[in-house]
Amino acid sequence: MISLKSLFIAVLLLSCTHxxxxxxxxxxxxxxxRLLLxxxxxxxxxxxxxxxxxENMYDSMPLAQDIVGDSLVLxxxxxxxxxxxNELYGDSIRVRFTDYGNTYNIKFRRVTGLQPLMFPQHPKGDLPYSIKEIEFKGEKTKLTYGGTLVIPKETKNYxxxxxxxxxxxxxxxxxxSGHQFFTVLADALARSGIASFRMDDRGIGGTTGDFQQATIEDFVMDLEDAKTHLKDQKYIDAEYMGIIGHSEGGVVASIASAKDKDLKFMVSLSGVGVxxxxxLDLQNTAILKAYQIPDTTVVHQMDLFNNLFKTVYTNQNPDSLEAELNTTVKTWMHGKNQELLKAVQLADGRDQNLVYRFYSNxxxxxxxxxxxxxxxxxxxDIKIPVxxxxxxxxxxxxxxxNLAGFKKYLTNSSDFSFKIYPGLNHMYQHCTTCTSEEIKTLDEVFAPEVLNDISKWIINNYNNHKE
Structure with a gap:
């Protein structure tokens, strides 16, 4: 560690000052x-x-320089x-960053320009597997797909x-929020001897198509085209391909696994079982409670929301949907006192904002x-291990x-296992408030115990299949 005076010289006076x-x-x-100095x-x-x-949406904000005591302050x-x-260690600087009163201790590293967000679990260095970027045209959809195939080792089929x-x-x-959920999952799978393929959604990266017009059935077709292409890839055991689907991807996995007899396993990560x-009722209730909204307000808010959900569900004419939603809100508001309307964000004309937002989705x-x-x-209809x-x-x-729904309906699976991980959020991070806003504050990308359990379960089923 060098002195703070030397730090000032090292940071502000480059050897190339001429x-x-x-x-x-x-x-x-x-x-x-990210912060780029x-x-x-x-x-x-x-x-x-x-x-x-x-991420904070400011660029090249000028900084004044001063020495306060032994520290350089910008x-x-x-x-x-x-x-x-505060301190300089080789190519890194310890910095106390204050942003409108909130202070963070941050390590800055010398870089050649802006770098991607990095978290401890993101794979780096020499990796014990091969990564292949693949582009292909779908037989069913005629779309072009871009994806990444990870092969444990190029020695056998996986x-x-x-x-x-x-x-x-x-x-x-x-x-x-910079966390590469599937990059970390693919890394864990490869280290356990499992190949994986992940691809861009429609209209982003290397995949063509219109995402806004796509439904879950379209995503099932995307998967089918990927399976058709990948089954002939070298080092892939085409006799044992399966799906790991997260959230809505779990719904796609359920539909595909019910229809496609070539699939041999399914892992549902927070899949929908109701x-x-x-x-929608469970989700919105849980979100409101997570933000510590009073229970009495939650009851009223969910009564309103569920009326809106049912209006959409029973609507027969898309052209009349917005008007029907407006009527639903007006009917619900009738007779409610001003205090309650304020509590559910409907006072002062905000009901129109609610209708607009709801209808847009x-x-x-x-x-x-x-x-x-x-x-x-x-x-x-799913008969494979789940x-x-x-x-x-x-x-x-x-x-x-949701797991109760799987237990109720998944009656024909050859091997059904389930597990709840205490203290993990929707993205499988250890959490405190467990809200969506907290995700970006967490360094963890994917809980190691979940990665380990998924890998072990797939390998055990694969070994049983080969016997």
Whole structure:
């Protein structure tokens, strides 16, 4: 460790100070947000420093420089940013970053430019498996697909797991708040001797098509095209291919496994085991309670929401849906006192905002399909081994009720196992509040015990299949 005075010299006075506009970059990370400290070396004036953060949506924010005691302090008073540089270790700097009163201890590393978010579980260095980027054209959909195939070692054939992501347009790595959910899952599978394939959703990355117009049935066809292409790949055991589906991907897995006799196993991560109306009720109730909204308010809020869900469910004419939703809200509001309307965010004309937001989602084919989903239409037809798991603190797909649905309807599976993991959220991270907002503050990408259990279950079933 060098002195703070030397730190000041090392950071602000490059060895190339005779060059005009030479650049140096240091990057740090907190709460899934990147900070890029850049320095432009000048010969006629003091070197200029700027702070950028893509996730916070500011770029090249100027920083004033000062020495306070033995520390170098960089500030932008207008936006409440303070960086106190404390210690320099080789190519990294310890920084106390204050953002409008909130302080974070962050390690900045020297970089050549802005780098992707990185978490401890993201694989790096020399990996004991091969990674192949694949592009192919679907036989059924005629779309072009881009994906990543991971092979444990190029020495023999391996069981193959197709990784299916949850709701929303996702890239192949299933990236949320910088966490690469499927990259970490594929790494764990490969280390256990399981190949995997993950691909971009329609309209993103290497995959063509219109995601906004796609339904779950379309995603099933995407999977079928991927299976057709991958079964002839070298080092793949085409006799043992299966699915690992998360959340909505678990629904796709259930439908595909009920129809496709070539699939040999299914892992449901927070899959839906109740019908569409019920999951919306469970989900929204759990979310409201997670934000510590009073129980009496939750009861009223859910009464309103369930009336809206039923309006969408029974609607026969899409052109009249918005008007029907407006009538439902007006009818529910009738006779309610102002205090209650404020509590459920309907006072002062906010009812129109609710109708607009609700209609914007409800009119889509994907929403309509999920709303009318009935697990008993598919789960009884699944005959292959199934592992259904949930996080015990999942507020998007509550564990007890959804696993109960699997137990009720998955009557013909040759080997059905289930498990609830206490303290894990919807994305299988150890959590405290377990809200969606907390996800970005967590360094963990995927709980190791879940990764281990999934891998062991697949390998055990594969070995039984080979016997």
């Amino acid at each position: 060059l005009v506009n030479a650049q140096e970059y240091w990057q740090g990370q907190y709460n899934s947000k 850049s320095k432009t070396v000048n010969t006629t004036m003091q070197d200029s420093l700027h702070l950028s953060s893509p 500030t932008n008073e207008t936006f409440g940013k303070i960086l106190k540089l 069981p193959l797991a197709f990784l299916l992501n949850g709701t929303g347009q996702q890239d192949r790595n299933y990236t949320y 019908n569409g109306l019920k999951i 409800a009119k889509s084919d994907a929403y309509q399909y999920m709303l009318h989903y009935e697990p008993q239409d598919f789960l009884p 592992l259904a798991i949930n996080g015990g603190s999942d507020i998007l797909v509550p564990a007890e009720e």
